[in-house]
């Protein structure tokens with residue numbers, strides 16, 4: 001089952017443009033609200049700087065990155081823009097698309113574009129985030145209250161076993177009612193089963209994607225790095241777009257959420273170029289990498305995934321496992337037979353391999369290990385599995 005990152009944001013914040021930059025696809029982009037009606041879904045390769053050096057050494061026939069799924073949905077906040085009662089939450093159709101997302105990429109507009117009116121009439125990413133959060137919270141509140149009604153009815157029988165669930169639901173109700181995120185609460189092990197059934201939107205891991213104007217991209221990246229590293233930033237003295245960018249970055253830091261700056265329109269254009277041309281362009285702008293690539297990498301991390309590698313003359317390949325997975329489970333990603341017949345894993349970490357130059361040299365230095373069934377796979381492990389399938 002593929003893990004999915006849902007791209008959400010206000011109408012016309014640049015979600016589909018970002019989606020196109022991520023996927024190098026051509027989803028229709030519109031200059032009017034609700035231009036995305038149905039969802040766009042795509043499987044996106046995860047850029048991994050370890051693949052190329054391995055390919056240079058093994059000269060394999062094939063290099064295969066691992067992938068992650070993104071879904072782009074219509075803009076939220078329509079309830080507000082249509083002047084409807086705001087507390088009704090999201091439509092069932094919309095919800096269907098993001099309920100099952102495993103993490104959220106929240107697009108916040110800071111870019112200036114006279115041809116693209118903002119539904120609230122001005123640029124203010126903090127206000128937009130509050131509005132999105134409120135909408136997510138109200139939607140979750142409806143979910144929680146429905147469940148509370150059902151559980152309370154069941155509890156009328158006098159069975160005490162429902163009490164912990166009712167307590168949990170009441171706590172959630174109170175928090176969401178204040179338009180706070182359910183993720184701010186502490187949960188017990190016992191709560192997890194109910195939470196797992198609720199698919200709350202405000203529980204999902206999230207990242208913020210600031211969609212900025214092309215001309216502030218360089219400054220925005222510097223500012224984000226400075227705030228991330230805990231540098232002293234006088235937000236009030238910042239001008240224009242950068243002020244909003246800094247505010248979101250500070251909030252993200254306080255929440256422990258990731259934040260990435262992209263200029264979605266520029267990146268969607270770059271996605272049309274060859275990789276080489278795109279990188280030349282980036283270098284000219286003084287940027288280390290495409291924002292879209294960062295969005296994919298950070299999104300992948302949000303999903304609690306790590307990458308292990310296999311390398312040989314046939315193929316150099318990146319594979320995905322959940323953090324904490326043991327060697328046989330990793331082997332099972334390649335083939336169920338390898339998991340069933342798992343004997344041992346020969347493991348060399350990518351860094352050790354590169355420092356040694358070959359498996360033989362790594363082995364001589366004692367950097368290639370034989371690991372058993374209980375070994376927990378680490379990000380960047382190059383693994384070769386020994387297995388034996390009986391008849």
Ligand SMILES: Nc1ncnc2c1ncn2[C@@H]1O[C@H](COP(=O)(O)OP(=O)(O)OP(=O)(O)O)[C@@H](O)[C@H]1O
Nearest residue numbers: 011012013014015016017034035036075111264265
């Ligand atoms: N960084 C940017 N700078 C300038 N214009 C941008 C930028 N990003 C997106 N745009 C423009 O904003 C408009 C809206 O973009 P897009 O259709 O991607 O938004 P959306 O969030 O998918 O909208 P909807 O919610 O209606 O589906 C497009 O005209 C796009 O070219």
Ligand SMILES: [Mg+2]
Nearest residue numbers: 015016035036
């Ligand atoms: Mg769209």
